Amino acid sequence: MPNMSNSKNPMPSQPPQTRNKNFSEVALGFSAETALNEAERCLNCKNKPCVSGCPVGIDIPAFIEKIKAQDFSSAYDVIAQSSSLPAVCGRVCPQETQCEQYCVRGIKGEAVAIGRLERFAADFRREHPVPLSEVRPNGIKIAVVGAGPAGLTCAGELAKNGYSVTVFEALHKAGGVLVYGIPEFRLPKSIVEEEINNLRELGVDIMTNTIVGKTVTIDELFEDGYQSVFIGSGAGLPNFLGILGENSKGVYSANEYLTRINLMKAYDELSDTPIYRAKSAAIVGGGNVAMDAARCAKRLGAENVYIVYRRSETEMPARNEEIEHAKEEGIIFKTLCNPVKINADESGRATSMVCCEMELGEPDASSRRRPKEKPDSLFTLETDCIIMAVGTSPNPLISLTTEGLKTNKHGCIIADENGLTTHKNVYAGGDAVTGAATVILAMGAGKTAAAEIMKNFN
Amino acid sequence: MFEILSKRILNPTVTLMEISAPLAAKKAEPGQFVILRVNENGERIPLTVADFDRQRGSVTIIFQIVGATTSQLNRKNAGEFIEDFAGPLGTPSRLEGMSKVAVVGGGVGCAIAFPLAKKLYRLGTEVHTITGFRNKELVILEQEFADVSHKLRIMTDDGSYGEKGLVTDALRTLIESGEKYDEVIAIGPLIMMKFVAALTREFGIKTTVSMNPIMVDGTGMCGCCRLTVGGKTRFACVDGPDFDGHSVDFDEALSRLGEYKEFENKQREADCNLYKGV
Numbered sequence: 001m002p003n004m005s006n007s008k009n010p011m012p013s014q015p016p017q018t019r020n021k022n023f024s025e026v027a028l029g030f031s032a033e034t035a036l037n038e039a040e041r042c043l044n045c046k047n048k049p050c051v052s053g054c055p056v057g058i059d060i061p062a063f064i065e066k067i068k069a070q071d072f073s074s075a076y077d078v079i080a081q082s083s084s085l086p087a088v089c090g091r092v093c094p095q096e097t098q099c100e101q102y103c104v105r106g107i108k109g110e111a112v113a114i115g116r117l118e119r120f121a122a123d124f125r126r127e128h129p130v131p132l133s134e135v136r137p138n139g140i141k142i143a144v145v146g147a148g149p150a151g152l153t154c155a156g157e158l159a160k161n162g163y164s165v166t167v168f169e170a171l172h173k174a175g176g177v178l179v180y181g182i183p184e185f186r187l188p189k190s191i192v193e194e195e196i197n198n199l200r201e202l203g204v205d206i207m208t209n210t211i212v213g214k215t216v217t218i219d220e221l222f223e224d225g226y227q228s229v230f231i232g233s234g235a236g237l238p239n240f241l242g243i244l245g246e247n248s249k250g251v252y253s254a255n256e257y258l259t260r261i262n263l264m265k266a267y268d269e270l271s272d273t274p275i276y277r278a279k280s281a282a283i284v285g286g287g288n289v290a291m292d293a294a295r296c297a298k299r300l301g302a303e304n305v306y307i308v309y310r311r312s313e314t315e316m317p318a319r320n321e322e323i324e325h326a327k328e329e330g331i332i333f334k335t336l337c338n339p340v341k342i343n344a345d346e347s348g349r350a351t352s353m354v355c356c357e358m359e360l361g362e363p364d365a366s367s368r369r370r371p372k373e374k375p376d377s378l379f380t381l382e383t384d385c386i387i388m389a390v391g392t393s394p395n396p397l398i399s400l401t402t403e404g405l406k407t408n409k410h411g412c413i414i415a416d417e418n419g420l421t422t423h424k425n426v427y428a429g430g431d432a433v434t435g436a437a438t439v440i441l442a443m444g445a446g447k448t449a450a451a452e453i454m455k456n457f458n
Numbered sequence: 459m460f461e462i463l464s465k466r467i468l469n470p471t472v473t474l475m476e477i478s479a480p481l482a483a484k485k486a487e488p489g490q491f492v493i494l495r496v497n498e499n500g501e502r503i504p505l506t507v508a509d510f511d512r513q514r515g516s517v518t519i520i521f522q523i524v525g526a527t528t529s530q531l532n533r534k535n536a537g538e539f540i541e542d543f544a545g546p547l548g549t550p551s552r553l554e555g556m557s558k559v560a561v562v563g564g565g566v567g568c569a570i571a572f573p574l575a576k577k578l579y580r581l582g583t584e585v586h587t588i589t590g591f592r593n594k595e596l597v598i599l600e601q602e603f604a605d606v607s608h609k610l611r612i613m614t615d616d617g618s619y620g621e622k623g624l625v626t627d628a629l630r631t632l633i634e635s636g637e638k639y640d641e642v643i644a645i646g647p648l649i650m651m652k653f654v655a656a657l658t659r660e661f662g663i664k665t666t667v668s669m670n671p672i673m674v675d676g677t678g679m680c681g682c683c684r685l686t687v688g689g690k691t692r693f694a695c696v697d698g699p700d701f702d703g704h705s706v707d708f709d710e711a712l713s714r715l716g717e718y719k720e721f722e723n724k725q726r727e728a729d730c731n732l733y734k735g736v
Contacts, residue, residue: 070581103671107601170677172502172542180679190482209544211677236679239692247691247710256680264501272526273503273674274721334717348713358554397696 001157003040006109011116016328020298023184023267026325027091032072034419035120039067040114041105041392048104050114055444056153058082060099060114067117077126078116084199085149085287085443087126090119092182093440094319101439113330126194132201138162140457143226146211151432152199152230154453159202161454163167166203166226168348170211173263176234178437180263181255183218183292185299189262201453213397218405218426226452228425231413235431237393241284244390245342250276250350254293254389255284261296262322271276280304284339285389286316291323293387294331305331306381310338310358315368336360340378342386352383394432419449427453460494460543463516465536468598471523471564472566473532474508480515482545487667488573489700492517492734495542495699495714496530504673506699507546517545520569520598527593547676550697551666554576558584560583560632561607562654564646565591569601570668570688571645572606579606586637587611588628594619615706625650628659639663644703648712655703665703669694672717685711 012028013019019026030038042064042222050060058079064074064212079086096116142162144151147169153164162186173179178192200206210216212233221229240246241286244302257275260266260306264273281297283290286309298305307326312335316323327333343352356375360369399407404413412435419427429445461478468474469507482492489582491506503630509518521710534540551574559578563571567587579585587607591597592615604610611628621628629642642665644654650665658665670708676695683694692698 089587170544171675172544209492209542210481211544214547214677236675236677237678240679240681240684242691247686247714253681256674256682260675260679265499268497268499272499273719274501274529276717304518344536347711347716397677 001040001044002043003037004158008041008110008113009038009116011113011393015227016325016330017184020295020329023299025127025188026185027341029123030116030120032070032124035067035072035117036070036115038113039064041445042068043104045104047317049104052098053100053102054097055083055098055440056082056447058118060128060152063121064112064114064117064208067121072124073128074119074137075121077384079121082447083443083445083454085155085195086118087195087441088149088178088187089443090115090117090122091187091191094327096320098440104327109240116232131256132198134145135160135162135203137164137203138457139164141226143168143221143229145218145229145231146176146233146430146432147174147196147236148209148232148430148442150234150432150442150446151176151180152196153443154232154429154450155204155417156199156202157447157450158205158270158453159199163454165204166366167206168210168212168216169206169208171263172208174206174208175230180259181289181292183258183262183322185295186292194367209243211397214322218398218402218423222425228364228456229427230396230446230449231426232430233395233398233443234433234442235392235436237395237411238388239391239393240388241339241390243339243341244342246382248342248344248346248350250384251342251386252388253360254283254289254387255392255420258289258296261300265401267296267300273302276385278302278383280306280383281385281387282306282308282381282383283387283389285309285391286318286335287389287391288318288322290389290426292317293389294326297330297385297387298329305385306334307331307405308334308339308353308355308381310335310371311368334381336372338373338385342425343380348390350384351382353383353386356379357448358398362371376456390430392436392437417448418452420452425456459541460540461539462534462536463514465534469596470522470599471596472520472569472598474518474520474569475524475531475534476516476518477540477543477544478515479517482508482543483515486510487519487550488553488577489701490546490548491676492519492543492545492654493547493673493704494519494531494540494544496527496534497541499594500530500541501527502542502674502676502717504670504676505548506668506670507573509567509573517543518619520566521567522533544676547622548695551577551643551668551700553581553583556583558586558637558639560586560629560637560639560642561586562629562642562644562646562650563589563603564625564650564733566598567646567650567668570694571643572599574603574643574645575603576606581680584608585631588613588625588632590625590646590726591615591619592616602646622690624653626653630657633661633663642667642703643668648708648715650706651703655706655708659704666700667703667706669699669701669706669711671711671714685714
């Protein structure tokens, strides 16, 4: 008998007033009992509408059936056939706009908690590891640029099929946005590390501290015997607003702020990396990155943390769950509010931000209502730390040093739907191609490109 | 892990290290920098390439012991390893096509100026080098510069070595004596570069400075190294580190360099046994 409850099992979480003072994971995960109960809500539809919403095409009803049968380890195997990073996706995917959006149970109530079940299966497997099956190497060398979600997925797919894959990573640690961007309390770094170790066990070689475009060029990779190259270098260049006072001390790009905290662990006493501990922080932007930065600032002890966003909450690109979590933790939302300039004291340190109020007009190109300034609405927000979370662009280091690799006017690498670029045997995917998007879309692109690369050798 | 092949104490606060990093050594050019981490909990710091040996696969760095990270680095010896070493980063200096250049180095900045002087000399450029230090004890790379300079003037603040005075005093004398420089390259403390740029502006001589702001990744990702050049925000790590000295907003750069002063002082105290009462 299926469980006909109209609501999802809630995710057990740390209480807001406890978690906003620590960096431990907020969501604690389902128990086996809860997972079983939630799995019973799945009707195992024949036409599998949920799968059509998954960028990597996980056979969702099949893995949920395995959970129902209490064969948790096999549930993981089903997911792993399509996804290289199940524990990551179970945590950071926007399921509500993907698989869960198409769930039949969502018509009369809430969708099945697919993401929470995915996480459960992945966490179970981590606690109950199974030795990997042997892969016979085929001797074909493939280079992957960037150890983020796109690159790691591409590498995993290729390695599983016997290819000899080397991943080149510019930073000292593999993981890309999973280690420098997404905070510990949303995605523990030990989980990312575990997923990366799994890839290493598959035979993937990861070379950190290697900046493609500087330390080595794409053309040199071909000279070294790599037969195809996949570029998953992400969208790492931070945008700024270009307002007065933006170079004052205490003004960060979200990239810098989050990198100091996540990659460099500046919140930890043991870390040598400094971070400014604000009394009052203002984060400009309304995406997931803005929510992450705001929640980090709160955890670092800021009394007041503001989200400053020029449209209304309806237009915010952040996931609802992130917005709700931020609010519960005491983040103050200043919507319809746009920064005009930053004031600083004599030493050059930011002291406040002048903003103007906005109102919404007609929809613009993004089909969201265009914000415009309200006349005579300037006000001053006291803040000693301003974090710009207003988007990122792809890094030009690779395109500038690779002849024949074309980019569009936004600096994104031009690639067809299979990931093939304008350069022979060079594929690209993820944010480097699309501009800033989600982890799972990048993974989807990495997977597609891997399949395409393999076609050339069959 | 990257091996320290050799170590040389240049003066009480400045150390030279040759690091085994074959990939970086293969590509390094004067004017570029590397990012290193000494150990697992270490900070990422940028250091300019002081020299490189493509055959040996090594990159030489010269650093001043100013904070916790450089103190930790200085405690390492030849044969030991450092955790991370990535590069080369930044855009190489443009040195071609000049007949006479004044290279001005201040303090540990001389370490960055040296490979430029060396390359200019090899390109057949007439190189006039001016180096400045607080006192005799701190003078570095004297012989190295002498080997690649047609003129070398060493200045000390207290006159304990070379001539008493600032690098700008020597530069002014040379310019006023009729030397016609295609370019002045100034590398040293921000305040020195600011005054060199102010002097050369008077004479309308093109001036290049090498900026060394705080960085995290060094690849354009964090924007921490941003500075204002000609009214526009630029990233020292990818757009530089060389910039037109007459366009750089030095006052803003000076302010930004002080972002973590308090933290640095605390870390240095934590790192130093004197403060621990040992």
